Amino acid sequence: MKSGSLSIEAVSRVFPGVHGGAPTRALEPTTLSVAPNDFITILGPSGCGKSTLLRIVAGLDSPTSGRVLLDGRAVTRPGADRGMVFQSYTLFPWLNVFENIAFGLNERGVPEAERNAIVESYVDKVGLRGFERHWPKQLSGGMQQRTAIARALANDPEILLLDEPFGALDNQTRSLMQELLLGIWERERKTVLFVTHDIEEAIFMASRVLVMSARPGRIKADIAVDLPYPRHYTVKTTPEFSALKARLTEEIRAEAVLAATEH
Amino acid sequence: MPRPLAPIPNTQRVLLGVSFFVLFVACWALATLGGFVSKIFLADPITMVQNGWELLTKFGFARDIGMTVWRVVGGFTLAALVAVPLGILMGAYKPVEAFFEPFVSFARYLPASAFIPLLILWAGLGETQKLLVIFIGSVFQIVLMVAVAVGATRRDLVEAAYTLGAGDQGVVRRVLIPANAPEIAEILRLVLGWAWTYVIVAELIGSSEGIGHMIIESQSLMATGQIIFGIIVIGLIGLISDFLFKALNRGLFPWRLA
Ligand SMILES: Nc1ncnc2c1ncn2[C@@H]1O[C@H](COP(=O)(O)OP(=O)(O)OP(=O)(O)O)[C@@H](O)[C@H]1O
Ligand SMILES: [Mg+2]
Numbered sequence: 001m002k003s004g005s006l007s008i009e010a011v012s013r014v015f016p017g018v019h020g021g022a023p024t025r026a027l028e029p030t031t032l033s034v035a036p037n038d039f040i041t042i043l044g045p046s047g048c049g050k051s052t053l054l055r056i057v058a059g060l061d062s063p064t065s066g067r068v069l070l071d072g073r074a075v076t077r078p079g080a081d082r083g084m085v086f087q088s089y090t091l092f093p094w095l096n097v098f099e100n101i102a103f104g105l106n107e108r109g110v111p112e113a114e115r116n117a118i119v120e121s122y123v124d125k126v127g128l129r130g131f132e133r134h135w136p137k138q139l140s141g142g143m144q145q146r147t148a149i150a151r152a153l154a155n156d157p158e159i160l161l162l163d164e165p166f167g168a169l170d171n172q173t174r175s176l177m178q179e180l181l182l183g184i185w186e187r188e189r190k191t192v193l194f195v196t197h198d199i200e201e202a203i204f205m206a207s208r209v210l211v212m213s214a215r216p217g218r219i220k221a222d223i224a225v226d227l228p229y230p231r232h233y234t235v236k237t238t239p240e241f242s243a244l245k246a247r248l249t250e251e252i253r254a255e256a257v258l259a260a261t262e263h
Numbered sequence: 264m265p266r267p268l269a270p271i272p273n274t275q276r277v278l279l280g281v282s283f284f285v286l287f288v289a290c291w292a293l294a295t296l297g298g299f300v301s302k303i304f305l306a307d308p309i310t311m312v313q314n315g316w317e318l319l320t321k322f323g324f325a326r327d328i329g330m331t332v333w334r335v336v337g338g339f340t341l342a343a344l345v346a347v348p349l350g351i352l353m354g355a356y357k358p359v360e361a362f363f364e365p366f367v368s369f370a371r372y373l374p375a376s377a378f379i380p381l382l383i384l385w386a387g388l389g390e391t392q393k394l395l396v397i398f399i400g401s402v403f404q405i406v407l408m409v410a411v412a413v414g415a416t417r418r419d420l421v422e423a424a425y426t427l428g429a430g431d432q433g434v435v436r437r438v439l440i441p442a443n444a445p446e447i448a449e450i451l452r453l454v455l456g457w458a459w460t461y462v463i464v465a466e467l468i469g470s471s472e473g474i475g476h477m478i479i480e481s482q483s484l485m486a487t488g489q490i491i492f493g494i495i496v497i498g499l500i501g502l503i504s505d506f507l508f509k510a511l512n513r514g515l516f517p518w519r520l521a
Contacts, residue, residue, distance in 0.1 A: 060422050080428025090423040094441045094518045104427035107437070135518045155427055 003071045004158040004191035006034040006057065011066035013052050025216035026052045029066060032210070032219060034159075034193070039185055041194045041202035043252060044212030045259040050195040051087060053217070054161045057193065058084045070159065080104060083152030087163040087195075089144045091136035097147050098123065098132040104155035122150040125184055142166075142173045149181065159191040167197065178204055179233060186230045199248050203227075204236060209244075211251045214259035221251050306488035311495075314488035324477060328496060331462055331473040334390070338397025339458045343451055346405035353406065354413025354443075355435050364410070367403050375400030376464045388469045393462065400461035404454050412446040413439050445516040452508040459501055 013027040027049040034040055044050050055061040057068055059078035068075040070082065083104075091100050101122055105115040123132055126146040136144055145165050152160060162181075166174045182205050185192060196202050202209050203225055211221040225244060227235055235241055265271065271279075288308055294300045295307035306314070318324035353360040375396055386392040416439050424438045466475025474493050481489035513520060 058422075058426055060425065078422070078425035080426075082426060084423070084426040086419055086423065088419055090417075090419045092420060092423075092438070092442070094444070094516070096518075103424070103437075104429075107424075107427060107429045107433050137518065151427065161426075 004036040005071055006032075006159055006191060006193075007069040008032040008034075008053075008057070009066050009069065011053070011056055011063040011068060013049065013056060013061065014064045027056075027063075028216045028218040030218055031066075034191060036191055037189045039182075039192045039194070039205055039207045040210060041196055041206040041208075042210045042212060043196060043199065043202050043248065044217060045214050045252070045256050046197070047259065048212045048215050048255070049217030050212060051163055054084070054163050054193060054195060057159075058082050058161055060084075080108065080155050081158045082161060083155055083157035083159070084161040085145065085148045085152050085163065085165045087165075087167060089136070089141070089148070091139075091144055091147055091151070093136050096133050096135055097128055097139070100136070100147055101150045101154050103151060108155075118154050122154045125153075126150045126180065142169050142177060145169070146177065146180070149184075153184065153188070153190075157190070159193065162192065162194045164195050164197065166201070174198075174201065175233060181205065182231060199245055199252065200236060203241060203244050203248065204231065204233075209248065211248065211255070214255045220255070223248070302487075303485060304487065306486075306491055310488040311491045314486060315492035315496075318477070318489060318492060327473050327477050328500070331466065331475070331497075332500065334393045334465075334473065335397060335455070335458050335462045337390075338394040338462070339401055339455055341394065342398045342401035342405060342454075342458075346402045347409055347447060347451075350406045350409025350447075351413050351435070351440060351443075353410035354416075355439050360410060360414070363406070367406050367410075371403040371407055373399075373403075375461045379465060379468050383469055388471075393465045393470070393473075396465040397458050397461050401454050401458050404457065405450060408450045408454075409443075409447055412443045412450065416442050445512060445519050448508070448512045448515070452505060452512075455504060455508070456501060459497060463497065 008030060010029040010031055011027065012025075012029040015024040015026055017023045030053065042050050042053070052061065056063050057075065059075050059082065075082070092103065095103065098119055101119045102115055105118060110118070123129055126149060128143065128146060128150070131139065131143065136147070139147065149162075149165065166177050169177065178201055185205075194202075194205065206225050207229075209221075209223045209225060210219050211223070212218065213220040223244070227238075227240060291305075292308050295302070295305055296309075302310075315324075349363070353363055378399055379392075379396055382392045382395050386395060420442060421434055421438055424434050429437060462473070463475040463478070466473035467479050470476040474497060478490050478493045481487075481493070
């Protein structure tokens with residue numbers, strides 16, 4: 001059975017107040033079902049609970065109410081079936097690129113020969129050939145995020161969670177990384193949840209774009225992207241793309257205004 | 264003027280470091296040889312070197328040095344063997360921390376030297392007592408510092424390990440320990456320095472061998488040259504062990520320097 005179907009059922013998250021202040025409603029009850037192999041991007045203003053939602057799916061945080069099901073099983077703790085690429089750089093600084101990518105495989109006790117073959121193949125896929133023995137400190141930000149993506153993928157998770165993985169990169173590098181990730185996804189077909197601030201990035205990769213409202217976060221729009229795969233970067237200049245972009249820009253702008261006036 | 268935090272060339276660094284030693288000895292020589300300080304209170308550098316040479320060639324001081332080094336290394340190793348695993352457990356598991364932390368924090372302030380009379384009562388004047396002084400002086404410090412270091416491990420690295428399928432033990436073995444290994448080595452280097460002060464105190468009281476014993480003997484002979492020589496030997500050994508520790512850390516943790 002092909003797996004990777006995710007179901008988020010009325011999940012909400014309230015953080016207790018800091019210094020006796022009012023509690024923060026980070027996420028309103030949110031319901032969402034994701035089919036296997038969907039590439040979902042999530043757009044929303046800063047602080048609307050995107051990271052919170054992803055962390056709950058990963059099992060790193062618990063919802064205040066509701067539950068998350070992956071292939072029908074309830075998520076209670078983090079596990080290898082949900083790979084995550086974080087907003088911050090989280091490579092293990094004491095392991096080189098090769099060892100970082102091998103981390104999950106080692107943890108599962110995959111035999112050495114098989115493990116090395118898998119790691120080598122991902123080193124190639126993310127274009128880090130020649131850098132296997134480098135420490136994370138010796139890599140650029142883009143290379144670190146590529147390693148982090150390879151590290152998550154090498155573990156063969158059912159669902160991949162990416163939290164603004166390209167947020168700190170310049171535009172050119174960011175475009176290349178999008179093509180790289182999209183290429184890998186088109187070949188390997190995984191369920192992906194991808195958080196971003198960038199509307200073009202969201203449309204370019206997604207089969208479905210979710211727009212979240214300003215805090216307290218909830219899903220405000222759910223828009224299918226019918227551009228055919230495999231996608232080439234030139235798709236960004238087509239009229240269909242521009243129309244989607246115009247529509248999403250409107251949706252986001254309303255929320256950004258709300259978020260800004262709230263403070 | 265150099266800019267804040269701007270690095271300097273290696274040769275310049277060594278030169279500056281050596282020049283302060285030279286300046287220090289020069290001032291000392293000026294004060295003593297120039298007759299500003301009486302010989303009874305402070306020997307001059309030349310007498311100190313002569314006395315030191317006598318100590319080494321005629322009075323078997325090398326054996327004292329060996330004795331002291333072995334006591335420090337022995338007591339310190341025992342302390343590290345107990346303290347590092349306990350510190351890691353305390354840092355990793357909050358109930359363990361809650362159980363031990365208050366007592367260790369209290370015990371840390373008990374002066375090791377004040378235990379010497381008690382330890383002599385319990386363990387006699389032998390080696391066990393010397394090792395125990397160093398053990399007591401070091402173990403609580405190491406436990407606490409290691410626990411703090413491990414407890415402050417970057418949470419995002421721990422979370423990354425969990426999402427890669429690591430279990431709780433895997434997180435301890437493959438994240439908490441390697442992430443903090445350089446810091447733990449650094450803590451050991453620091454506490455080893457303190458262990459040196461405990462051993463000398465232990466040897467000042469009821470000992471028939473060791474650098475501290477030589478110093479107390481020299482005091483009754485008013486041989487300040489010998490005392491200063493003993494102190495300088497301790498400083499030198501400290502400097503060497505520090506240097507070795509740093510070199511070892513560089514070799515063991517190349518990722519730190521990259
Ligand atoms: N551990 C926490 N304790 C208290 N409040 C928190 C905690 N984590 C998040 N929050 C609050 O929850 C809200 C949503 O945070 P979250 O990190 O999910 O936002 P985000 O959408 O990822 O924002 P950004 O795009 O800036 O990363 C914020 O208002 C934040 O202050
Ligand atoms: Mg975020």
